[in-house]
Amino acid sequence: MESKHGSFKTIHLRTEKHIDFYDITSEIESQVSDSGVRDGILLVFTPHTTAGITINENADPSVRSDIREFISRNIPHQSYFKHLEGNSPSHIMSSLFSVSETIIIQDGQLVLGTWQGIFFCEFDGPRNRKVYVKIIGD
Amino acid sequence: MESKHGSFKTIHLRTEKHIDFYDITSEIESQVSDSGVRDGILLVFTPHTTAGITINENADPSVRSDIREFISRNIPHQSYFKHLEGNSPSHIMSSLFSVSETIIIQDGQLVLGTWQGIFFCEFDGPRNRKVYVKIIGD
Amino acid sequence: MESKHGSFKTIHLRTEKHIDFYDITSEIESQVSDSGVRDGILLVFTPHTTAGITINENADPSVRSDIREFISRNIPHQSYFKHLEGNSPSHIMSSLFSVSETIIIQDGQLVLGTWQGIFFCEFDGPRNRKVYVKIIGD
Numbered sequence: 380m381e382s383k384h385g386s387f388k389t390i391h392l393r394t395e396k397h398i399d400f401y402d403i404t405s406e407i408e409s410q411v412s413d414s415g416v417r418d419g420i421l422l423v424f425t426p427h428t429t430a431g432i433t434i435n436e437n438a439d440p441s442v443r444s445d446i447r448e449f450i451s452r453n454i455p456h457q458s459y460f461k462h463l464e465g466n467s468p469s470h471i472m473s474s475l476f477s478v479s480e481t482i483i484i485q486d487g488q489l490v491l492g493t494w495q496g497i498f499f500c501e502f503d504g505p506r507n508r509k510v511y512v513k514i515i516g517d
Numbered sequence: 518m519e520s521k522h523g524s525f526k527t528i529h530l531r532t533e534k535h536i537d538f539y540d541i542t543s544e545i546e547s548q549v550s551d552s553g554v555r556d557g558i559l560l561v562f563t564p565h566t567t568a569g570i571t572i573n574e575n576a577d578p579s580v581r582s583d584i585r586e587f588i589s590r591n592i593p594h595q596s597y598f599k600h601l602e603g604n605s606p607s608h609i610m611s612s613l614f615s616v617s618e619t620i621i622i623q624d625g626q627l628v629l630g631t632w633q634g635i636f637f638c639e640f641d642g643p644r645n646r647k648v649y650v651k652i653i654g655d
Numbered sequence: 656m657e658s659k660h661g662s663f664k665t666i667h668l669r670t671e672k673h674i675d676f677y678d679i680t681s682e683i684e685s686q687v688s689d690s691g692v693r694d695g696i697l698l699v700f701t702p703h704t705t706a707g708i709t710i711n712e713n714a715d716p717s718v719r720s721d722i723r724e725f726i727s728r729n730i731p732h733q734s735y736f737k738h739l740e741g742n743s744p745s746h747i748m749s750s751l752f753s754v755s756e757t758i759i760i761q762d763g764q765l766v767l768g769t770w771q772g773i774f775f776c777e778f779d780g781p782r783n784r785k786v787y788v789k790i791i792g793d
Contacts, residue, residue, distance in 0.1 A: 387761050420560055420653060422696055422757055426768025428712040433612045436566040445598045445605035446612060460721045467721035474709045474722060474752060476612060478771075481560055481619055481757055483651040485525050490649060492564025495616075511766055513759040515696060515792065516653065558698055558791060571750045574704040583736045583743035584750060614750060619698055619757055621789040623663050628787055630702025633754075654791065 386414035386514035394504035398451055398472075400433070400443040401499040403510060408489055410512055417487040419516015424479040426511065429469035429503035431476035437496025469503035476500050484516055524552035524652040532642035536589055536610075538571070538581040539637040541648060546627055548650055555625040557654015562617040564649065567607035567641035569614030575634025607641035614638050622654055662690035662790035670780035674727055674748075676709070676719040677775040679786060684765055686788055693763040695792015700755040702787065705745035705779035707752035713772025745779035752776050760792055 388410050390403055407423065423432050436442040450472055460467040480497060483490040491497075499510055526548050528541055545561065561570050574580040588610055598605045618635060621628040629635075637648055664686050666679055683699065699708050712718040726748055736743040756773060759766040767773075775786055 387759070420558075420651060420696075422759060424757075424759055424766070426766070426771060428710075428718075428768065428770050434566075434616050435608055435612050439600055439602075441599040441601070442566075442605065442608050445595075445600050446609050448597055449592070449595065449605070449609055454725070457721075457725065459724055461717040462715055462721050463717070464715075467718065467725070470711055470718050471722050471725055474711050477615060477753060477756070478710050479757055480615070481562075481617055483525070483560060483562055483649055485651070490562070490564070490651075492566065494566050495564060511759055513696060513761070513766075558696075558789060572704075572754050573746055573750050577738055577740075579737040579739070580704075580743065580746050583733075583738050584747050586735055587730070587733065587743070587747055615753060618753070619700075619755055621663070621698060621700055621787055623789070628700070628702070628789075630704065632704050633702060 386410060386416065388512050390510040390512065392499055392508045394501040394506055394508055397504055398447050399501050402437060402496045403499050404496045407497055407512055411484055411489050414514045416484055416514050416516040419484045419514060421482045421484055421489065422479060422513045423497060424511045425499060426509060429466055429473055430508055431473050431478055431500035432480045433476050433498050433500055434480050434495050435498060436494050438494050466503050472502040524548060524554065526650050528648040530637055530646045532639040532644055532646055535642055536585050537639050540575060540634045541637050542634045545635055545650055549622055549627050552652045554622055554652050554654040557622045557652060559620045559622055559627065560617060560651045561635060562649045563637060564647060567604055567611055568646060569611050569616055569638035569640065570618045571614050571636050571638055572618050572633050573636060574632050576632050604641050610640040662686060662692065664788050666786040668775055668784045670777040670782055670784055673780055674723050675777045678713060678772045679775050680772045683773055683788055687760055687765050690790045692760055692790050692792040695760045695790060697758045697760055697765065698755060698789045699773060700787045701775060702785060705742055705749055706784060707749050707754055707776035707778065708756045709752050709774050709776055710756050710771050711774060712770050714770050742779050748778040
């Protein structure tokens with residue numbers, strides 16, 4: 380069997396809000412199909428320090444708005460912060476959500492639950508953002 | 518050397534409490550032995566949006582009960598939540614803990630610290646739950 | 656092409672503070688060069704239950720000090736904690752930050768953003784600590 384590892388793509392996004400979640404599942408599923416990989420893993424990674432990647436419910440959008448509201452209220456600016464850019468809350472959110480997710484590829488399909496979508500997390504928008512997607516497998 | 522990548526298994530759990538942590542380390546170690554993989558990585562992934570996977574202390578159970586108590590008190594239901602199912606705290610915990618962990622396989626062994634165990638995190642139980650475990654390597 | 660998967664190294668650290676972040680990016684980049692792997696992924700994993708790995712800004716050190724201050728104030732000791740070692744906050748931080756990060760290797764380079772560094776997170780120092788770095792690819 381010919382090795383197919385090495386598929387690497389970049390997704391470009393323009394975010395519109397300060398904090399928001401963008402569903403990138405379908406772009407990623409297309410890349411899995413295009414790669415021809417049947418058996419492996421996929422890494423979604425964003426190269427920004429005030430953004431993240433998360434997997435959560437893709438059905439009711441109020442789940443994302445509740446998460447957004449909760450983190451906005453619970454990770455606010457603090458008078459003791461010293462970072463002059465003023466966006467330390469965005470950096471904290473990035474470390475707590477983390478900048479990547481790893482997903483199984485089995486029988487040529489991304490293995491996600493029925494209600495799971497993959498989301499780019501904007502924590503300091505609006506901005507132009509990138510997400511890297513790497514597939515390794517056969 | 519024959520390629521061994523591709524080991525994929527499903528662990529089924531019945532959780533008993535609303536929030537709790539279940540040690541799944543030994544099932545995963547058995548899968549590593551059975552796979553014959555000596556050199557690679559292992560991905561533990563749960564396909565639910567109100568659950569997670571974490572690695573933490575496997576010795577004193579009070580560590581897990583302290584974590585449970587802390588997140589229950591600090592990520593409670595909020596009057597401003599809009600998700601009608603009422604389980605937005607469970608979704609927030611899922612994004613903060615994340616739904617997966619990746620672990621090294623070296624010399625045919627899962628590389629964990631002395632006190633580390635792999636735990637399924639129930640954030641909205643009791644429920645029937647699944648965990649997928651994928652091994653890639655040789 | 657000769658398979659290069661299997662590079663595995665241990666980084667040893669002596670931490671100085673109770674909570675702090677240590678930049679380990681350059682040690683990890685050296686390992687990528689030494690491995691000869693051009694196309695793959697890299698897993699950074701710490702085998703401790705009161706530590707973590709995160710990716711965040713490597714330019715202004717006040718970002719890390721703001722994160723440290725925020726988690727120290729918001730994840731303090733609680734009178735209801737039962738773990739006798741008294742370091743439950745450190746275990747909670749470990750689960751929230753997680754003990755690993757996975758990064759893409761493309762064209763022989765670690766794929767990080769301009770401002771991203773890889774940090775060992777000490778949540779219960781000072782201590783002697785270890786970080787494992789595993790590369791898989793070709």
